[in-house]
Amino acid sequence: MPVDKNLIEAFRNGDHEAFGYIVSQSLEPCLRLAMRFLERSEDAEDLVQDCFIRVWEKRRYVKSAESFIPWVRKIIVNRCYDFLRREQTRAKYRDENRESELYKSADSEAPDLELRLAESEETLRIITSMLSPKQRIVFILSEIEELSVKEIKDITGMTSNSIKSNCYHARKRAREIFELLDKR
């Protein structure tokens, strides 16, 4: 959904009220996107806040109303990717533990896990936490946000082949994990 042209023009001229309207319109999808990438909602909120502060500071670089949302989305995705890469080592350790926990729970009763899986958002979070940062970005943009390869390419700067390859492996892995969870 593109932002109103007049709002963008006022925002570019430093109108803080216009910025408030823009934040109201675009915050929810941006926050949802960040929450899908990051495991902790607090991290997603902080990241989105930093991104919007940056958007305010760089308001002169906004070219048009149509390009505003893709631009913000690009900032968020790139920041999330950097965040995920920084957290990769820790996440890897955590994922290994979580994966073994999942395999164990597939054979035995685990009410806590079952309760958490009631929410598809939580299931998605478990699945994406077991993907590499690159696969996670591509999987969410492609599968959940339903963006085309070209749009993902514009946001991430990855090549088409890399996007397709990562998407294929991520989908395969996501399905495996989901089936493992679904067996219960």
Add this chain to the structure above:
Amino acid sequence: MDNYEKFIQKARENRIDPGIAEKLKTRILDATGSNAGTDYRALIVRILFGWTEVPYLRTGMVVASVTVVLLILIQQGIIVDRIGSLESRIISTNTENILKFQKEMMHANATLVTMSDNVFSDDSIKVAGEDLLSLVRSYRELQVRYDELLEVVGEINSGDQIKKLPGRDKLKL
């Protein structure tokens, strides 16, 4: 549609709590409002190091710094090499000069010993060092070219040649 596809469809439709978004909006507007930006320390840090957040600038600066370091290393290598060759030249030149000087001094001593018997037998003569060396060189040249000189003198004495010598008429031969 299998379970996985149903799950993906449900995940796409998920919404976040509006309360969270409203709180976050307030935080963002507070941070960007007119009261914000009075943190001069953060502003200075941003001005000084803000460029590091621009990927092209960051990469460019890394490339430039590596290039400068490489150029300095190459320059140092060239300088060290030139100093090395210069030192060897100085040594060889000096050695040559020293040897030449020593040789000349030996000749001078030998010449003086030879000449002292013939020339400086009774008188005491003070001669400057340079004059002495010049004298020794002339003497050595005379020794070397003595035979040629004798031949020339012999030809002159032989007869006809003497008539051709310039300024002969001035001489009272």
